[in-house]
Amino acid sequence: MSVLRVLGTAVATGEPVDLYADGDRWTADPVRDAEAVPVGWVLPGLVDAHTHPGYQEVGGPLDDKVLRDHLHQHVDSGVTLIRAPGLAGDPPDWFGTDPDVPRAVHAGPWIAQHGQFFDGWGRRASHAELPGLAAEQAARTGWAKLIADWKTDDEHLPAGVLRAVVERVHAVGGRVAVHSQQRSGGTAAVEAGVDSLEHGTWLDPDLLTRMAAQGTALTPTLSVLLGGVPVVTARPESEFRSWWLAGVAAHPATIAAAAEAGVTLLAGTDSLPHGRIAAEVRALAGAGVPAHQALGAASWTARAFLGLPGLEPGAPADAVVYAADPRTDLDQLDHPLAVILRGRRVR
Incomplete structure (x- = not known):
C-alpha cells in the first residue's frame, strides 16, 4: 500500500497541513514517493455521533450485511468515526475495526425502564437494577445509553436513579448517554x-x-x-401531535443558545438513510450555530469528545479534503475531493 500525503489548509485552525499516513497514523516525517491526494481544505474525518446502523425495520434484529452496508454509506459521505448510542444487538467483532468501515464507539443495546421503548429492542430493568446494568455495559464498550423518557404520559427516570447510573458508570471508566424529548426527563x-x-x-x-x-x-x-414535521403535521389533531410539533419548533432556538452558552454540540443523524451528516451540519447552521462550530460538531469537536485527536502526528490517519472552505459553502460537504480512512484513500 502506498503512503498518502495530505497537503492543504486545516479547516479547524486555518493552518497549513502537510502530513503522511504512516500506516494508520499521521506523521510529519517526509516519505519519499508518497502519493499526494488533491490539495484542499482538510478536516480530520467527519463524525456521526448519533446513528443506529444495522437494522431494516424498527424493533428488528441486527443484521451483519445491513450493518456493513450502512457503514459504507457513512464512509461514502466522509464519515470516518461514528458513535452508536444504542444498537439492535451486540455488534460483530469487525464493527469499527475492519479497514472498510468507520471507527466506532457504541453503547450496545439501549437500556430502558419496564414498559418503555420499542418492542424487540433494548434491555429493560427496574430502577434498582439500572445502575448495575448500565455499569456492566459501559465496562464492555465504554458507553451506556438510557431512555430517560418516552411517551408523553410516561414517567421519566428520576434524577436520583440517573445519578446512581452516572456514578456507577463513571466508576468503571465509562460514560452515559441519555435519550430525552421531554422537559422533565x-x-x-x-x-x-x-x-x-x-x-x-x-x-x-x-x-x-x-x-x-x-x-x-x-x-x-x-x-x-425537522424532516418529520410534514409527516406529523399531516396527522389528525392529537395531544401528541401538538406536543411534538411545539417541541421541534422550539428546538432550533435552544440549540443556538446552547452554542452561545458553550455547550459541546455533537452532530448526529439518528435515522435512515445513513450518510446524511452534511444535512445535520446544515441544519445546525440554519438554527443559528456558527458554521465553524457546526462543522466542529461533525468533526474535530466530536472527535475530541470521543477521545480521538485530529490532524497531528500520531493521530489516526483519517481526513476529508474539499476544494473550498466548507465554512463558507456547506454544500462542499457533499463533494469531497478525497476521503482517507485508516491511512487508505477510500474515495
Missing part, C-alpha cells in the same frame, strides 16, 4: 450529570450554563426532527 438527566443528552427537545434553556460547566454535551439530531 432532560432536567433529570442534566441534574444527574450525564455525559451527553440525545435529542433534547423541550430542554429547559436555563440548564445550558450548567451543561457547559459540567461537560454535558448535546446531540440535537435536528435534521431528522
Whole structure:
C-alpha cells in the first residue's frame, strides 16, 4: 500500500497541513514517493455521533450485511468515526475495526425502564437494577445509553436513579448517554450529570450554563426532527401531535443558545438513510450555530469528545479534503475531493 500525503489548509485552525499516513497514523516525517491526494481544505474525518446502523425495520434484529452496508454509506459521505448510542444487538467483532468501515464507539443495546421503548429492542430493568446494568455495559464498550423518557404520559427516570447510573458508570471508566424529548426527563438527566443528552427537545434553556460547566454535551439530531414535521403535521389533531410539533419548533432556538452558552454540540443523524451528516451540519447552521462550530460538531469537536485527536502526528490517519472552505459553502460537504480512512484513500 502506498503512503498518502495530505497537503492543504486545516479547516479547524486555518493552518497549513502537510502530513503522511504512516500506516494508520499521521506523521510529519517526509516519505519519499508518497502519493499526494488533491490539495484542499482538510478536516480530520467527519463524525456521526448519533446513528443506529444495522437494522431494516424498527424493533428488528441486527443484521451483519445491513450493518456493513450502512457503514459504507457513512464512509461514502466522509464519515470516518461514528458513535452508536444504542444498537439492535451486540455488534460483530469487525464493527469499527475492519479497514472498510468507520471507527466506532457504541453503547450496545439501549437500556430502558419496564414498559418503555420499542418492542424487540433494548434491555429493560427496574430502577434498582439500572445502575448495575448500565455499569456492566459501559465496562464492555465504554458507553451506556438510557431512555430517560418516552411517551408523553410516561414517567421519566428520576434524577436520583440517573445519578446512581452516572456514578456507577463513571466508576468503571465509562460514560452515559441519555435519550430525552421531554422537559422533565432532560432536567433529570442534566441534574444527574450525564455525559451527553440525545435529542433534547423541550430542554429547559436555563440548564445550558450548567451543561457547559459540567461537560454535558448535546446531540440535537435536528435534521431528522425537522424532516418529520410534514409527516406529523399531516396527522389528525392529537395531544401528541401538538406536543411534538411545539417541541421541534422550539428546538432550533435552544440549540443556538446552547452554542452561545458553550455547550459541546455533537452532530448526529439518528435515522435512515445513513450518510446524511452534511444535512445535520446544515441544519445546525440554519438554527443559528456558527458554521465553524457546526462543522466542529461533525468533526474535530466530536472527535475530541470521543477521545480521538485530529490532524497531528500520531493521530489516526483519517481526513476529508474539499476544494473550498466548507465554512463558507456547506454544500462542499457533499463533494469531497478525497476521503482517507485508516491511512487508505477510500474515495
